[in-house]
Amino acid sequence: MTAGTITPENDTTGARAPQTKATAAARIVGVGTASSEHRYSQQELLDHFAIEDPKIRSVFLNSAIDRRYLTLPELDAHGAVIEESQGELLDKHRRIALDMGARAVRACLEDSGLDPADIDYLCCVTTTGFLTPGLSALLIREMGLSPRTSRVDVVGMGCNAGLNALNAVAGWSVANPGKVAVALCVEACSAAYVIDSTLRTAVVNSLFGDGAAAVALITDTQDTAHSAPASPAGSGSPRILSFASHLITDAIDAMRFDWDDSQGKFSFFLDPQVPYVVGANAEQIIGRLLDGAGLRRSDIDHWLVHSGGKKVIDAVRVNLGLTRHDVRHTIGVLRDYGNLSSGSFLFSYERLLQERVTRSGDYGVLMVMGPGSTIETALVQW
Numbered sequence: 001m002t003a004g005t006i007t008p009e010n011d012t013t014g015a016r017a018p019q020t021k022a023t024a025a026a027r028i029v030g031v032g033t034a035s036s037e038h039r040y041s042q043q044e045l046l047d048h049f050a051i052e053d054p055k056i057r058s059v060f061l062n063s064a065i066d067r068r069y070l071t072l073p074e075l076d077a078h079g080a081v082i083e084e085s086q087g088e089l090l091d092k093h094r095r096i097a098l099d100m101g102a103r104a105v106r107a108c109l110e111d112s113g114l115d116p117a118d119i120d121y122l123c124c125v126t127t128t129g130f131l132t133p134g135l136s137a138l139l140i141r142e143m144g145l146s147p148r149t150s151r152v153d154v155v156g157m158g159c160n161a162g163l164n165a166l167n168a169v170a171g172w173s174v175a176n177p178g179k180v181a182v183a184l185c186v187e188a189c190s191a192a193y194v195i196d197s198t199l200r201t202a203v204v205n206s207l208f209g210d211g212a213a214a215v216a217l218i219t220d221t222q223d224t225a226h227s228a229p230a231s232p233a234g235s236g237s238p239r240i241l242s243f244a245s246h247l248i249t250d251a252i253d254a255m256r257f258d259w260d261d262s263q264g265k266f267s268f269f270l271d272p273q274v275p276y277v278v279g280a281n282a283e284q285i286i287g288r289l290l291d292g293a294g295l296r297r298s299d300i301d302h303w304l305v306h307s308g309g310k311k312v313i314d315a316v317r318v319n320l321g322l323t324r325h326d327v328r329h330t331i332g333v334l335r336d337y338g339n340l341s342s343g344s345f346l347f348s349y350e351r352l353l354q355e356r357v358t359r360s361g362d363y364g365v366l367m368v369m370g371p372g373s374t375i376e377t378a379l380v381q382w
Helices: 042-048 054-061 086-112 135-143 161-175 199-205 222-227 274-291 310-320 328-337 341-355
Strands: 026-034 039-041 067-069 119-126 150-155 180-187 211-219 239-247 255-260 265-270 302-305 363-370 374-381
Touching: 026 086, 026 161, 026 341, 039 042, 042 054, 042 067, 054 199, 067 328, 086 119, 086 135, 086 180, 086 211, 086 265, 119 135, 119 161, 119 341, 135 150, 135 180, 150 161, 161 180, 161 211, 161 239, 161 341, 161 363, 161 374, 180 341, 199 265, 211 341, 239 274, 274 310, 274 363, 274 374, 302 310, 302 328, 302 341, 310 328, 328 341, 341 363
Parallel strands: 119 150, 119 180, 302 363
Antiparallel strands: 026 211, 026 239, 039 067, 180 211, 239 374, 255 265, 363 374
């Protein structure tokens, strides 16, 4: 394994390299999550949709998912699912996303000791519906945030979008020290389903769940940076050190939304080769991320990987030489929520903080993947 910028002259002991360039960095000062109202086991979902096809049942029951939060279409008097039009799905998206998003932001603010009036910048991420005005404007009105709040909406990027947004929000935070920036990922996956008897839709329908996650960022002003104490053992508030991106252009159609004329709605497609494509490219981008900081993979104390699915997690773990313990939160979030798209890694981040195992000086890697095909990463330090 390469040591990046560490050389024998400056590292003869194998110890992790110090950060030699002192630059302003945004800190994650709070996190909050929320789900939709109803939780279902995979068996309950098979029963609700009266799915008898053994191949489709196998996809559901061998997904490493125990339960998910979803808002299902109602049944008619004969027990058949009432079909939802694209317009009805967009209405569902708006309703669920506003509810989950507001609750996630409030939980994040409570975790960080902030009030809604403290938010200076709001970035909202979603792939499960389209709204104009966007979620950011609707949430500012819904939550009574200041109409002066700066905002941006990231729509349609997919499961990787949470880290794309975090990159942009961290940049805004560094440019506006002392101000509060919030990144919110809201995915009402219940509003992005096509119900039919094909294996294509079965893979998607067996995987995704509703969820929202928010993080608050602050960059210390010069005065507070000089006077701030080191983070206590078990605390949150890691600094965001750097990002690295990798677009796998040969697999640009491997994850995509298509318009389905027969259904009159959008349909999401997942190529079965996605796990292997992601796994094959994981080492390259992690090497680049860590080389820039003069670190080895063995220097990373905490790994927070997107809960993209059992095969995706296994491919990343094998290619990076990670243990099941390293990705325990990734596995746990998939088991308890399914794939939450852009916010999955923040659910894992919240679970890590709840363990209270982070220590001052620990390094962490955030890693997500999605349409493009794309792998996005970030390096943080407590």
